[in-house]
Amino acid sequence: MSTLTLQHQTKIHLQEIWSEWLRMIRTPMFALPTLLFPWMFYLFFGVIFGRGSGTAEYLLVSYGTFGIIGPALFGFGVGVASDRQQGLLQLKRVLPMPMSAYFVAKIGLCLIFASCILLGLAIIAMVLGGVRLELLQWLLLFGILLVGTLPFCAMGLFIGIRSNAQSAPAVINLLYLPMAFLSGLWIPIFVMPELLQKIAVVFPAYHLAQLALSVIDKHQGQPLLGHLMILLLFTAVFLLLAGSGWRALRDR
Amino acid sequence: MSQQQLHEVPTQSADGILAEVTGVEHAFGKLQVLNGIDMNVKAGQIVAVLGPNGAGKTTLINMLLGIYTPDAGRIQLFGQTPGDLTVRQRIGVMLQQAEMAETLKAKELVRQFSTYYQNPLSLQQLLQMAGLEEKAESRYGKLSGGEKRRVQFAIALAGEPDMVFLDEPTTGLDVQARRSLWSNIKAYAKRGAGIVLTTHYLEEADALADQIIVIDHGKVVATGTPSQIKQRVSLKQVHCRTSVPVEQLHLHSLIERVEVEKLASQSGDNLTQCILLTQHAEALLRDLLQQDQNLTDLQVKGAGLEEAFLALTQNNATTDKQEQAA
Numbered sequence: 001m002s003t004l005t006l007q008h009q010t011k012i013h014l015q016e017i018w019s020e021w022l023r024m025i026r027t028p029m030f031a032l033p034t035l036l037f038p039w040m041f042y043l044f045f046g047v048i049f050g051r052g053s054g055t056a057e058y059l060l061v062s063y064g065t066f067g068i069i070g071p072a073l074f075g076f077g078v079g080v081a082s083d084r085q086q087g088l089l090q091l092k093r094v095l096p097m098p099m100s101a102y103f104v105a106k107i108g109l110c111l112i113f114a115s116c117i118l119l120g121l122a123i124i125a126m127v128l129g130g131v132r133l134e135l136l137q138w139l140l141l142f143g144i145l146l147v148g149t150l151p152f153c154a155m156g157l158f159i160g161i162r163s164n165a166q167s168a169p170a171v172i173n174l175l176y177l178p179m180a181f182l183s184g185l186w187i188p189i190f191v192m193p194e195l196l197q198k199i200a201v202v203f204p205a206y207h208l209a210q211l212a213l214s215v216i217d218k219h220q221g222q223p224l225l226g227h228l229m230i231l232l233l234f235t236a237v238f239l240l241l242a243g244s245g246w247r248a249l250r251d252r
Numbered sequence: 253m254s255q256q257q258l259h260e261v262p263t264q265s266a267d268g269i270l271a272e273v274t275g276v277e278h279a280f281g282k283l284q285v286l287n288g289i290d291m292n293v294k295a296g297q298i299v300a301v302l303g304p305n306g307a308g309k310t311t312l313i314n315m316l317l318g319i320y321t322p323d324a325g326r327i328q329l330f331g332q333t334p335g336d337l338t339v340r341q342r343i344g345v346m347l348q349q350a351e352m353a354e355t356l357k358a359k360e361l362v363r364q365f366s367t368y369y370q371n372p373l374s375l376q377q378l379l380q381m382a383g384l385e386e387k388a389e390s391r392y393g394k395l396s397g398g399e400k401r402r403v404q405f406a407i408a409l410a411g412e413p414d415m416v417f418l419d420e421p422t423t424g425l426d427v428q429a430r431r432s433l434w435s436n437i438k439a440y441a442k443r444g445a446g447i448v449l450t451t452h453y454l455e456e457a458d459a460l461a462d463q464i465i466v467i468d469h470g471k472v473v474a475t476g477t478p479s480q481i482k483q484r485v486s487l488k489q490v491h492c493r494t495s496v497p498v499e500q501l502h503l504h505s506l507i508e509r510v511e512v513e514k515l516a517s518q519s520g521d522n523l524t525q526c527i528l529l530t531q532h533a534e535a536l537l538r539d540l541l542q543q544d545q546n547l548t549d550l551q552v553k554g555a556g557l558e559e560a561f562l563a564l565t566q567n568n569a570t571t572d573k574q575e576q577a578a
Contacts (some may be wrong), residue, residue, distance in 0.1 A: 003337070008370065015367040019356060026355035026391075087350035094317040094347075096340040096411070097368045 004098065012097060016105035017112075020079075024109055030074060034113055038067030039120045041186070047129045056129030058188055058218050061141065064121050065209040066185040068145050071113035072152035073159070073172045076106055080160025081168040084249070093250070106157075110149050118142055133216065140215045148208040151231050154238035155204075161245035179203045189220065204234045268294045270415050270446040271316060276325035278311060278470075285311045287470035288325070293415065293446040298437070300461035301450045302481075308470040309450035310348055313419045316448065317345060329415065341370060344413035346404045348420045348450075354393030358384055361392060362406045369411030382406035383436055398429030405433065409440060416440065418449040422456060434459050458482060488533035491551040493523040494544050501528065506536040523548065 004012070024030050046059035083089045092102060122138070125131035133141070156172070163171050180186060182199060183206035189197055200206040207227040213219040271293040278286040285308045293299050301309050314320050315327055318335020329339050352361050359375060362384075366372035379385050382402045387395060392403060401421060408416055418437065422430040437460060441447050451457055457464045458478040466474040466481060474481055487508060494501075501510045507528050514525040523546060530536045533552050540547060 004370075012367050015364055019353070019360065019364045022360060023353040023355050086352075087347055088352065090319070091345065091347050091350040094319060094335075094340065094343075094345050095365065095368050096337055 004096075009098060009101075013101045013104045016097075016101040017108035020105040020109040021112060024075065024079075024113075030078070031113075034067075034070040034074060035116060035120070037070070038063050038117050039124060041066070042121055043124055043128070045186070047124060054216075054218070056125060056131050057133075057216055058213070060121055060125040060129070060131055061212045061216060061218070062185045062188065062209055064118055064141065064145050065148070065183075065205060065212055066180045067117035067121065068114040068149050069152045069176060069180070069205060069208075071110045071117075072149040073156040073176055074169070075110045075113070076153050076156025077159040077163075077172045078165065078168045079106055080157055081163055082165035084160070085165045089249075107150075107153055110153055111146055114146055114149050115142075118145060137215050141212060144212045144215065145208075148212070148231070151204050151208070151235040151238070154235045154242060158238045158242040158245065161242055161249060179205050182206075183209055185209055204231055207231050207234075268296075270295055270330060271448065272326075272328045273312075273316070274326045276312070276315065276322045276327060278315065278320060278323050285470050286315075286322070289467065289470070289472055291465050291472070291475075293448055295414070295446055296441060296444050297463060298441045298447045298449065298461045299463045299465060300457035301448065301465050301467060302452065302454065302457045303450075303467040304452055307467045309452075309467065310419055311470075312467070313417055313448070313450055316417060317343070341411060342414045344408035344411060344416040346401075346408045346416075346418045346421055348423070350404065352392045352400070352403060352407075355391055357389055357391055358395065358399075358403050358406075359388040361403055362410065365407040366410040371412060372410050373412050378406045378409055381409055381436060381440065383432060396429075398425050398433070401425060401429075401433060402436075405436060413445060415446045415448070418447065420450055420452070422451070422453075430456070431459075454482070483531070487529045487531055489551075489553045490528040490530060490533060490536060490540075491526075491549070491553065492528070492540070492547055493519075493521075493525045493549045494540065495523055495546045496540070496544050498524055498526070501526065504536075504539075506530050506532050506539065525549070 042059060042063040046056050046063060050056060050059060080089075089102075093099070118141075155175075159168055159171055159175075182196060183189070183203045184192060184197075184200060185205060189200055189206070189209075192200075207230045210219045210222065211224060211227045211231075214224055269292050271291075273289055273291045276286055276289045277284070289308075289312060291299065291301075301312060303309050311320065315322055316329065316334055318333070318339070327334055330342060332339050356364070359379065362378050363375055366375065366378070373381070379388050382405045384399070384402050384406055387399050387402075390399075392400065395403065405418075405421070408418070416437075421437070422433055425433070434456070437447065437449070449456075449460065458481075461478055464474075464476060464478055464481045465472055474484060476484075495516070498510065498512060498515070501507060501524075507530050509529040511527040511529070512524060513527065516522045516524045519525065528536065537550075537552070
């Protein structure tokens with residue numbers, strides 16, 4: 001009786017993901033912008049104004065990258081901040097829920113939203129943009145971008161622990177939007193001034209985009225292993241920062 | 253399935269004690285919040301921890317839940333350390349400040365929290381026990397304050413707990429909502445669970461509890477049944493200026509306590525200005541007026557709960573001194 005059975009653990013984790021999904025899909029402030037912005041941007045800039053010479057293909061990947069970062073940052077950042085502030089986190093801590101279920105639910109939610117965003121983009125790309133990729137390319141693209149949400153989940157967790165529910169959205173927008181632009185997610189990196197291209201390497205979004213663009217062979221040509229290592233380092237740093245904040249929270 | 257029986261309680265001690273708090277002390281930084289608390293909770297018993305804001309009630313509850321570890325003293329639930337998973341499986345909790353996800357429906361929330369427990373009560377039972385049947389389909393954000401507390405109460409009962417901790421369960425509710433939640437709390441205790449609730453309403457402690465523990469500044473200032481406590485705090489204040497000597501007032505059988513505001517020797521007219529605490533204001537007045545023709549500036553006030561706590565605290569301090577002197 002001292003530990004929960006695996007079956008019971010699984011049930012709790014699935015239930016937490018389901019509850020988190022219901023909660024967020026019914027929150028228009030979260031669901032609408034995270035889903036609609038990537039689709040709309042891609043439709044305008046990738047399909048309607050961007051005919052010819054592989055633009056639709058390139059921007060599918062870059063807006064995909066832009067899209068999946070949203071639910072990671074907002075889901076974790078705003079979610080953790082408000083759970084903390086409302087005392088829900090404290091309550092869950094004293095109930096017999098394994099804490100892993102809390103994080104799994106947040107990551108699960110992020111992956112579900114990221115999948116919806118990518119599926120929507122893929123449909124727009126194929127039907128309206130005439131994009132044709134090999135099956136393997138589609139799978140790789142989805143795989144990279146779904147796993148690629150994790151560094152941003154770590155960053156969101158850190159923001160959620162350090163800021164309150166009112167300020168978290170502003171903090172995230174201040175990081176997210178400039179980072180997306182400067183990483184070449186809205187306008188291809190190669191058409192940006194050389195100085196901005198050099199600055200881009202400090203942003204994790206740039207490295208994730210480069211990894212994803214390598215699937216259609218449109219990346220800048222830096223070593224892929226380098227991009228991967230930088231993303232891992234970024235994730236580790238934010239997890240460490242979040243971890244110390246989390247412990248301080250518990251011991252308070 | 254029998255609803256009357258809680259699951260087996262193998263770790264419960266023979267005398268039915270579920271929770272045992274012995275000499276608990278705790279400080280946050282330099283602030284001493286709890287200063288030697290003792291209490292027991294038995295199966296089927298409702299214990300109210302009564303005290304003004306800042307008395308240390310929430311800290312005590314948080315320690316019973318295992319959120320903080322006491323600096324000194326010991327807390328045991330079912331003979332185990334609070335916070336252990338086995339202990340957490342057997343308790344239910346309503347925190348003072350824990351809001352649920354606004355966009356989830358009442359029944360969805362209750363179902364979500366039920367999955368944490370190995371032997372949860374059914375959704376129907378929980379909704380019924382919390383009086384929520386009609387609000388099951390409503391989103392949490394659309395519920396009234398009382399209904400939100402009911403959802404939290406249903407969640408507290410989800411695992412059919414042997415012990416329930418309710419931190420200020422009815423703060424902010426209107427009289428009607430408060431009364432109806434009381435009856436639900438009582439009904440659950442009848443099933444044999446131990447319940448600890450904190451409150452700063454004497455009325456609430458009186459309506460619910462079998463045992464009241466009054467704490468102030470982290471110390472137990474009184475324990476007893478509601479009628480014992482009420483008797484101790486149902487004091488009246490008699491304000492007056494009198495020529496009766498202070499020593500005589502102290503010895504008066506109807507006076508619980510004398511607070512001297514200005515001694516006769518200090519005032520120009522040889523009258524002592526004082527406040528007399530008594531449970532029998534009418535009899536005392538009759539007697540005083542008869543004894544003292546000069547009595548003036550007479551006022552009788554009901555002692556509020558704050559004064560009552562103060563009276564209890566100071567009585568306690570006086571007793572301490574007497575004990576030390578003895």
